Amino acid sequence: MTKKKTKSNFEQDLSRLEEISRILEEDNVELEEAITLFDEGVKLSKSCLKTLKEAELKITELKSELGKYTQIEE
């Protein structure tokens, strides 16, 4: 594995949502900004929930043969 990879889209979306939630909670945002953030948050929420709903566990099995590894997708 190389160094830490970039975050997955889902992780990015979720952390952005957390950020928005924090900003809104602080209550010193401009009204226009708050509404923009809220809109963004709702969109992110929907896409995250959709991703979770459609998620299906992917399983890969690695096989070792004579020092050569082949990959088997289930």
Add this chain to the structure above:
Amino acid sequence: MENEKQILTVSELTKEIRKTLEETFEQVSVIGEISNFKSHISGHWYFSLKDADAVINCTMWKGFNQYVFFTPQDGMKIIVNGKLTVYPPRGSYQLDVRSMKPAGLGELQEAFEKLKKKLEAEGLFDEKFKKPIPTFPEKIGIVTAIDGAALRDLISVAKRRFPLVEIVIAPARVQGSGAATAIVNSIQLLNEYTGIDVIIVARGGGSIEDLWAFNEEIVARAIFKSKVPIISGVGHEVDFTIADYVADLRAPTPSVAMEIATPDVIEIKNFINDFISKSSTYIEEIIETRLQDVTALNKSYGFRLPMDILNRKMQQVDISIGRILQSKEKYSMVYDKKISLLSKSLEAYDVQRSLKRGFVLVNQNSKFVTRASDFNKEKNARLKFYDGEVTIH
């Protein structure tokens, strides 16, 4: 010459000794302590067994030692089974070991403690080497038996908690001989595979012998060397293995290992739903706050000032209008007087009065005749007296 007949070559004698020994000690079980243990690159094992007063050399060929579930360590008390044989080039007898087991569970425990101490002293358990476990893994590597209950548990937990993840299984024997090597290979394999965020090394419950592979030094070193963080989930809650100590995180069971490795989808959903309801409230609060701000501003002195100014101006206007009205009244009175005066003087010139005094107005063709030269004798004329009119022809 009888004596000459008795003379044997070294090889002949050795052969005789070998035959005698092998026939006499074809199947022996011996208990003793291991010393000078060496695992040769060829896979054969060479060591000595000893007790307080004696020592015997031992060999254990690869074909046999691959079935030993533990790696022998110096000082470990074992029971071996094998046959006695002779190694002619060295003129020494040795035990050809076919099977081996620890003299008691205490031996394994001791070996465990010994290795633990050694690795601990080397710093393999140090907190500073522990790698953080990622919160949102994309790929989780698993090292366990492909047909084990542990794998089924791991997959079902992953499915339930975070189906977004990809499971990459590097199967390995987790019990018996060769298990340690297989585990090491699988850990390396997953380290070479792209994008593995965390590795779970797992095995279901079992006896100390069953779990022994996780107490082997090579496994410990492979876990330590892994660049990908490793969670160990071996046996039950009460079972502690060397692997647990070296791992970046120890989980009591395989299922818990997967729980640690994955975020809970239900928690995430709750968070998101929470966000939607909470942030609506925030927005309402923000609007309410702004509304209060606006109302407060409206009532503020600064905002009242223009109204005051306006009111004052209004007052001025009112006053001016009042004045204008007053002066109008005044003027009207003046004019009224003038008018009555004028009326009176006009009265003086009133025709009626003249008529009363005996004057007559002469009207011809609807015009007053003011000069004698204008009078037409041929036409009718109307004479207007004080008390009436007459027409003359």
